[in-house]
Structures are given as C-alpha cells and as structure tokens.
Amino acid sequence: MLRRSLLATPALLATLPVRAQGSIKLTIATGVDPSFSPFYVGKEGGFFERNGLDVTVNTGPSGSAMVAFLIGDQVNAAYGAEQAGVSAHVRDPNVVAVAEGTALLRWISVLGRNIDSMDGLKGKMVGVARGTGSETFWLSVVDKLKLNPADYTIVNVEAPEMVAALERGNIDAFAVWEPWPTRAMKAIPGTKVLVNNEPIQIVRNFVYMNKAWARANQEATARLMRALVQATEFIEGHKDQAAQQVARFLRQDRAFVAELMTKVGFRMNLTPESVGNIQLAIDQLRGMGKLGREVTPAEVIWPGALQMVAPERVRV
Secondary structure, three states, rough: OOOOOOOOOOOHEEEEEEEEOHHHHHEEEEOOOOHHHOOOOOHHHOOOHOOOOOEEEEEOOOOHHHHHOOOOOOOOOEEEHHHHHHHHHHOOOOEEEEEEEEEOOOEEEEEEOOOOHHHOOOOOOHHHHHHHHHHHHHHHHHHOOOOOHHOOEEOOOHHHHHHHHHOOOOOOEEEEEOHHHHHHHHHHEEEEEEEEEOOOOOEEEEEEEEEEHHHHHHHHHHHHHHHHHHHHHHHHHHHHHHHHHHHHHHOOOOHHHHHHHOOOOEEEEEOOHHHHHHHHHHHHHHHHOOOOOOOOOHHHHHHHHHOOHHHHHHHO
C-alpha cells in the first residue's frame, strides 16, 4: 500500500513544481525499510521544509518498484536498487541515478527454513523479488559461489510477502533485504541465514530522477539534493534521533529500526564503487536477456544534480 496515494494523472504531475505558500511541491517515492532513511528523515526532520520544499513521500512494496514512476514524470525522485534504475533508463533515457544513497553493508541475506547450508538449498524453491536488489543479490550469490542456476526454482515474490510465503511453505528460502530476514527468524522456527551479502556483494541503493525534469526545474532539483545531503549528514551524526524519526515515519519499533540502521552506510555521493555497481546491474540484466538495449554507466549516472550543491561528493 502507498503511504499516500500517487497523484492521479501524468498531465497533472507534469505541472510540478508549483508553489504553495512559498514552497515548491514535490512527490518522491521509495520502499518501506530503513535503508531509505534520507527520504524519511528529510520529511520527519524538516530538511525538505527548511529548503523550501513541500514534499509528499509515497511508499510501495519496494524502492525498486517505485523507480518506474519516474517515467512520464509521475514522481519527481525515487530511491531504489541498481537493476531497477538501469531497467527504467533503458525504457526512458531520462531516468538517471543522481546519487548513491545507501551502501547495504550487512543487509541482504539468503534465508532457508529447515535448511542447514547453501548445499541443502539445491532443488528447493527460492523467493526472489524480480527487478530489485533481491534479484541483484541472488545473481551475485550464484556467481560468487559458482552455483548452477538450474539447481534452484526461482519464485517471484514481493519482499513484504516473503515471510508469509515461507511460513506457508510456498517457498523454501528467500533472498531479500532487511527487515524481512530478521522478521522471518523471529517468527518462523527453523529459519536461519545461509549467506549474507557481506562476503558476496555490497548492494547499493540510488536516488533517481528524470533528467529532463531536473534540468527544467533546477531550483527544485538543487533544493531537493541539498536537503538529502543534509538529511544524510544528520543520520550519520545523530544516529539516535535519526532512528527515532525513521521509526516514526515507518510506524515501527524504534529499537528495531536503530538496530537495522547499523547495518548500512548512508552516502549521498557518487564514487567509482557506484559506477561498478551500475555496471554489474547492466551485466546481470544482459545475462538474463532483459537489458533491451546496450547502455553504459556513464549514461545511467548523471552527476549534474549533486554537483549543483555538493561537488565534493562527486568523484566519478
């Protein structure tokens, strides 16, 4: 469910930004987990407001699911994983990554129920959320551990449904980000982590925008990027207060949110590592026959928005 409903028509959205009581109105979108904290803290901590923005934050089943709304200017910014951004860029070259928002350091896991190791996963059904960081991570596990993809049956499951699907026995395991691994281990006896992302791949979430819109609305773009940089600095410098704000926005337990936020690094920059992750997503999509057309990281990543307000954070 969306936290707040998306605006009804592309025609209406195309008129953004408009001023309401001196502020620029924006709609941004992402998923529901603390790895997207700069969007939540930007709202709850007043960083958008102090930068003259009236921001609506919409949430969906995953950050990656919301990236496609940038096509046709249905939202003004989105926060999701690499594959989603590359896929959206292939469909509309104006959809670009403007900043690496989060490095998922110990965030994504393959969990199994009544399975002791990755060897025991052979022949089982694995839940994967297609087109998201879940799929990016699973493919990296297969590559890194030299697994045979034919040994596993992949079942497309949205992240919020994975715990229930595992409990019902619709799947034997899943690959997904927090908080679902921790929730599964607390709720389902016999569930354990088979491998996490730390030895496999540091997945990254990016902030995406529609480049044509951003260039046509440079004041709004600069205000948004400045607010996100400020929110990120606040998260890193005031962890307890930031966790409280995230918990309030998500309506989740504060201690649980604070624990999860220790497993990621909040960046709001662009580095060679950002480029490498976009390249990996391109390679993975090509390998699955889903790339559509050839693109390069230089096409997917647009540093112009971040350079407006924090050129020192752009190192590509």
